[in-house]
Amino acid sequence: DTAVSQTPKYLVTQMGNDKSIKCEQNLGHDTMYWYKQDSKKFLKIMFSYNNKELIINETVPNRFSPKSPDKAHLNLHINSLELGDSAVYFCASSQRTGTDTQYFGPGTRLTVL
């Protein structure tokens, strides 16, 4: 019944590794997002996809690459992980772009050692 789900919940890895976080929504929404919440609790948008098309791409290192196989899924792949990538990553979705409320997943806590 979970509307927006993410896996894994926790991810602990070494510097330099490559990892992926998966997100799925069962709300029938067209638009999905990735946010990063840092240690000071600020949520900042990273990417947004509408019907598999990238529409928001904030100033994020090229090591981060979102992939949307279909409009219900938006995955985040991170190459060459760095200490500063440690944060909680949230996926969100909305019915459409521009007008609708965003609903968030439970988050993935990434720790880079």
Place this chain on the structure above:
Amino acid sequence: EDQVTQSPEALRLQEGESSSLNCSYTVSGLRGLFWYRQDPGKGPEFLFTLYSAGEEKEKERLKATLTKKESFLHITAPKPEDSATYLCAGRAAGNKLTFGGGTRVLVKP
């Protein structure tokens, strides 16, 4: 650059002690001011959207109001279950949300 500032950073209340949280915003072409609640270890949970100055919305003990520069979240007679971090966000064109740093509310019985 769009900016959202919330105050205070933390608020300790006794059960039943009403208070207000402040959200100041400078968001170009604001298309909605959002309030979310976030519990520890969980994602933000949507509470309200306000679109125009003077608008008010209520849900149980929470009431959100909007002016041209600020939004307030009033908590009336809070209960311990109202303890959470409350996040404010302004939306610009393209559904891009700019979040404030949140206010951590602790309600003691």
